[in-house]
Amino acid sequence: MLKIEHLTAAYGKVSVLHGVSLSVQKGQVVTLIGSNGAGKTTTMRAISGMLKPTSGSITLEGRNITGMPSHRICRLGLAHSPEGRRVFPTQSVRDNLLLGAFTRLTFGGDRGDIDGDLDRALDLFPRLRERKDQLAGTLSGGEQQMLAMARALMLKPDVLLLDEPSMGLAPIIVEEVFQIIRRLKEQGMTMLLVEQFAAAALGVADYGYVMENGRISVEGPAAQLQNDPAVRAAYLGGGH
Numbered sequence: 001m002l003k004i005e006h007l008t009a010a011y012g013k014v015s016v017l018h019g020v021s022l023s024v025q026k027g028q029v030v031t032l033i034g035s036n037g038a039g040k041t042t043t044m045r046a047i048s049g050m051l052k053p054t055s056g057s058i059t060l061e062g063r064n065i066t067g068m069p070s071h072r073i074c075r076l077g078l079a080h081s082p083e084g085r086r087v088f089p090t091q092s093v094r095d096n097l098l099l100g101a102f103t104r105l106t107f108g109g110d111r112g113d114i115d116g117d118l119d120r121a122l123d124l125f126p127r128l129r130e131r132k133d134q135l136a137g138t139l140s141g142g143e144q145q146m147l148a149m150a151r152a153l154m155l156k157p158d159v160l161l162l163d164e165p166s167m168g169l170a171p172i173i174v175e176e177v178f179q180i181i182r183r184l185k186e187q188g189m190t191m192l193l194v195e196q197f198a199a200a201a202l203g204v205a206d207y208g209y210v211m212e213n214g215r216i217s218v219e220g221p222a223a224q225l226q227n228d229p230a231v232r233a234a235y236l237g238g239g240h
Contacts, residue, residue, distance in 0.1 A: 001024055002023065004023070006019045007057070010054055020211070024191075024192050028191075031205040031207075031209070039211055040211055044080065044161050049069050049073045078157055078161065079157035080163070081161065081163065083164045085148040093131050093135075097128075124150065125149075125150050160189055166197055166200070185204065199235075202222040202226045208222045
């Protein structure tokens with residue numbers, strides 16, 4: 001469904017990605033783990049059109065989306081819940097969610113049952129239902145993360161990118177976020193997950209990639225990576 005081949009990307013003259021290749025099959029949860037600065041978020045930004053690759057290819061359901069602007073990629077069925085949440089702070093929770101369905105309301109998109117999807121999103125994130133009329137900027141960090149994820153789901157995407165959904169959250173909220181990811185997996189959602197807590201990410205994923213210095217160093221079924229001595233030593237120690 002999503003395939004990246006030999007991807008390179010840079011910020012100005014600083015090369016970050018060096019020939020990255022990975023794939024996500026329909027209904028799979030794939031995780032990309034690695035240390036800070038390894039290039040994980042850059043990979044997500046390149047996939048969703050926030051950063052134009054310098055070479056390589058990205059295909060979504062067989063269609064080449066390499067270098068397309070984000071709004072076009074979004075209309076093709078890929079949603080990105082970014083690192084740092086990036087909610088619209090002066091808009092209500094409900095309006096943030098409706099903005100997630102923007103492409104369904106414009107450009108001749110398939111509107112579908114937006115009210116029903118809004119209700120289902122609030123069922124998935126009951127805390128947001130309690131705060132649906134509250135300004136997004138007044139939510140806690142955990143609530144803003146839930147809002148960012150729910151907003152992405154309002155697109156009704158074929159593929160969902162989740163970039164560091166647990167960043168800066170208390171452990172009890174991290175567990176709540178991962179429970180929601182498990183529920184989405186049970187519903188058949190196709191996801192690419194970047195996550196600092198490697199053990200939690202591999203615990204929910206079907207397949208994993210380890211990124212080091214802008215390259216994929218190891219890949220394999222998530223259970224296999226969990227038992228790989230080198231991966232355990234580098235990424236699964238320290239209570240993670």
